[in-house]
Amino acid sequence: MTLHTDKFAAYLRMLKDRSGQGYERLGKQAGASGSSLHRYCSGKSVPADYRVVHSFGKVCGASPAELRELHQLWALADAGRVDEAEQTGTGEDEDAAPPRRRRAYAATAIAVVGLLAAGLVWLTADASAPATGRYADRMLFSPGCQPPVSMGQHDECVTEVQNLLVAAHGRLSVDGSFGPETLRRVTAFQVLAGLPARGVVDEATKTALYDHRASMATWSAAMVEQRVRAVFTEAPDTAVAIARCASFLDPLWVLPNTNGSRNWGVFQISDARLLELGGSPRQAFDPGWNIDAAHRLWSVRHDFHDWPACSAALTSPPSH
Structure with missing residues (x-):
C-alpha cells in the first residue's frame, strides 16, 4: 500500500464511519458492491473509475469541500496504483500469456542478451533519469508546488498552470484561482495529451504542460x-x-x-x-x-x- 492509498482509504473510512451506515447499504446507494467498498476503505485496492468514489462521497453526506479533497486523494492514489502496476508488472501476468507470446518474450530476451554481449547495446544512466529532471528549476516542480495543483487552490502555482494552458492555446482567464474554468481546461488538456483525465495537475500533467505535448487550438x-x-x-x-x-x-x-x-x-x-x-x-x-x-x-x-x-x-x- 502506498502512502497516497493509505490516506485515500483513511478518508473513505472517515466518511463511512460518519455516515453510520454499513458497506452493503452504502454500496446499494453508490452503485458498488459492499465488498468493493470494503476493499477501498481498507486500502486493498483503488477504484479505477472516479464515479464510484464520487457516488460514495455523496451518499456519505460529503460536503463540496470534502468532495474536492476526496477527488484529489483519489487522483494521487490512482496515480500510485498505475505506477506500482507498471513497476511490478502486475498489469499483465507474463506466466499467463499465450505460448506464442511467451516464445516472443524469450526470443526478445535472447536477442537482447546477444546484443549486449556483442557490445551493440549501451545502457546509460540518462535512460533511468526521472522525466522531471529537465524541469527541476521550473515553478511547478518547486517545493511550493509539489502537491498536485487542484480545485479550490489560489496561488502562483495555479497562475503558472493557467499561463501554460494559455500557451497551449487554451481559452481561460489567468487569475491564479483554480475554479471550474481551470478545471475544465486542465481536464481537456489531459485528454488531448493522452493522460488520465483526473482534473488535478499531477507530475505527469506538469511535465506535459512544459513539454507543450498538446495543443488546445480548436474551432471558433x-x-x-x-x-x-x-x-x-x-x-x-x-x-x-x-x-x-x-x-x-x-x-x-x-x-x-x-x-x-x-x-x-x-x-x-x-x-x-x-x-x-x-x-x-x-x-x-x-x-x-x-x-x-x-x-x-x-x-x-x-x-x-x-x-x-x-x-x-x-x-x-x-x-x-
Whole structure:
C-alpha cells in the first residue's frame, strides 16, 4: 500500500464511519458492491473509475469541500496504483500469456542478451533519469508546488498552470484561482495529451504542460455554429440554440455530473452516450465528430430528447 492509498482509504473510512451506515447499504446507494467498498476503505485496492468514489462521497453526506479533497486523494492514489502496476508488472501476468507470446518474450530476451554481449547495446544512466529532471528549476516542480495543483487552490502555482494552458492555446482567464474554468481546461488538456483525465495537475500533467505535448487550438464559436447548421439541416436554429445552451459553442467544454461522470464537447455528449457511439472523450473534443454524433442521437426520434435541460430552457416562457 502506498502512502497516497493509505490516506485515500483513511478518508473513505472517515466518511463511512460518519455516515453510520454499513458497506452493503452504502454500496446499494453508490452503485458498488459492499465488498468493493470494503476493499477501498481498507486500502486493498483503488477504484479505477472516479464515479464510484464520487457516488460514495455523496451518499456519505460529503460536503463540496470534502468532495474536492476526496477527488484529489483519489487522483494521487490512482496515480500510485498505475505506477506500482507498471513497476511490478502486475498489469499483465507474463506466466499467463499465450505460448506464442511467451516464445516472443524469450526470443526478445535472447536477442537482447546477444546484443549486449556483442557490445551493440549501451545502457546509460540518462535512460533511468526521472522525466522531471529537465524541469527541476521550473515553478511547478518547486517545493511550493509539489502537491498536485487542484480545485479550490489560489496561488502562483495555479497562475503558472493557467499561463501554460494559455500557451497551449487554451481559452481561460489567468487569475491564479483554480475554479471550474481551470478545471475544465486542465481536464481537456489531459485528454488531448493522452493522460488520465483526473482534473488535478499531477507530475505527469506538469511535465506535459512544459513539454507543450498538446495543443488546445480548436474551432471558433462561429465555425461551430456554421457546422451545426450544415449538419442539422432539419432544425438548424434549434440545434444551434441547444449547442449554445450546452457548451457555449465551445468544442473543449467539459461538465461533471452529480454521479461523477462527465459530458464532453459541443453537444455535451455523456460518458454513457460515448460508450454507445463507440467514441472517446478525445473524439468528443473534435467538433466535427461531436456534431455528427449529436445528429445521430437526434435522428433516433427526430427531436432533442438527449438534451432535456436545454430543451426545457428553450420551450419555457421567460420569467418576469
